[in-house]
Amino acid sequence: EAQVTQNPRYLITVTGKKLTVTCSQNMNHEYMSWYRQDPGLGLRQIYYSMNVEVTDKGDVPEGYKVSRKEKRNFPLILESPSPNQTSLYFCASSWKPGYEQYFGPGTRLTVT
Amino acid sequence: GQQVMQIPQYQHVQEGEDFTTYCNSSTTLSNIQWYKQRPGGHPVFLIQLVKSGEVKKQKRLTFQFGEAKKNSSLHITATQTTDVGTYFCAGPLTGGGNKLTFGTGTQLKVEL
Numbered sequence A: 001e002a003q004v005t006q007n008p009r010y011l012i013t014v015t016g017k018k019l020t021v022t023c024s025q026n027m028n029h030e031y032m033s034w035y036r037q038d039p040g041l042g043l044r045q046i047y048y049s050m051n052v053e054v055t056d057k058g059d060v061p062e063g064y065k066v067s068r069k070e071k072r073n074f075p076l077i078l079e080s081p082s083p084n085q086t087s088l089y090f091c092a093s094s095w096k097p098g099y100e101q102y103f104g105p106g107t108r109l110t111v112t
Numbered sequence B: 001g002q003q004v005m006q007i008p009q010y011q012h013v014q015e016g017e018d019f020t021t022y023c024n025s026s027t028t029l030s031n032i033q034w035y036k037q038r039p040g041g042h043p044v045f046l047i048q049l050v051k052s053g054e055v056k057k058q059k060r061l062t063f064q065f066g067e068a069k070k071n072s073s074l075h076i077t078a079t080q081t082t083d084v085g086t087y088f089c090a091g092p093l094t095g096g097g098n099k100l101t102f103g104t105g106t107q108l109k110v111e112l
Helices: none
Strands: A005-006 A010-013 A019-025 A031-038 A042-051 A056-057 A076-078 A087-092 A107-111 B004-007 B010-014 B021-027 B030-037 B044-049 B055-058 B060-063 B071-074 B085-091 B104-110
Touching: A005 A087, A010 A019, A010 B010, A019 A031, A019 A107, A019 B010, A042 B085, B004 B071, B004 B085, B010 B021, B021 B030, B021 B085, B021 B104, B071 B085
Parallel strands: A010 A107, B010 B104
Antiparallel strands: A005 A019, A019 A076, A031 A042, A031 A087, A042 A056, A087 A107, B004 B021, B021 B071, B030 B044, B030 B085, B055 B060, B060 B071, B085 B104
C-alpha cells in the first residue's frame, strides 16, 4: 500500500530538548516536504527536498533542520524546541513539486 | 505575510445548500491544487488545474482556475454531510522555485 508514515504521532516535550520526527514514504517519490499547520494559517512549508542530499528552505524554516540521506526518509529535527513550535506537523511526498502531494497522518507536538 | 488567502475562513450550510470557497494569490501560480482535510485527518488531494481559465468537474464539485492564474474557486452543489472538512488550495508561486504554498483554508460544516 502506497503510504507516508510519520513517528511519533503525538509528542509532548520541554523547551530545549532536542527531538526528531521521522518520515518515510514507499512510493519512490523524489520530492518530500515538511509542513506545520496552525489555526487560521493553513499549511506552511518548513523545508523541502528535491532528492537525496538536496534540501531547501520553505516559508518557515527557522528553528528546524532536515536531512535526506536516503530517498525514502526525510526526518525533521528540532535542535532546541520552543513553545512557538507547538503545532501539527505533516510530512508529504510527490513525484515533483507541482504534483499531487501524499500526506502522512500528522504529528501533534506540544512544547512546554 | 500569507501570500495565498482563502475566503471564507468558515462556512456553515444546511445540507442541500451550495458552497463556494475562493482562493486568491498575490502572485501568479504555475498550477493550482485542491485538497480536503477531514476533521482529525490529513490533507487528501482532490484535483489539479494547470491552464488559465480551466474548469474541471468531479461529480458535485466544480473547480475553476482564473484567467490570470492568480485565483481559483471550488464550488460544491447540494452539500452533503460527507463534504464536512477543510478545503485548501495550493500551488507553486511563479518565481517561488520549488516551494509549494498552501492557502489559509476554508472550514465547511454541514448541518442536517
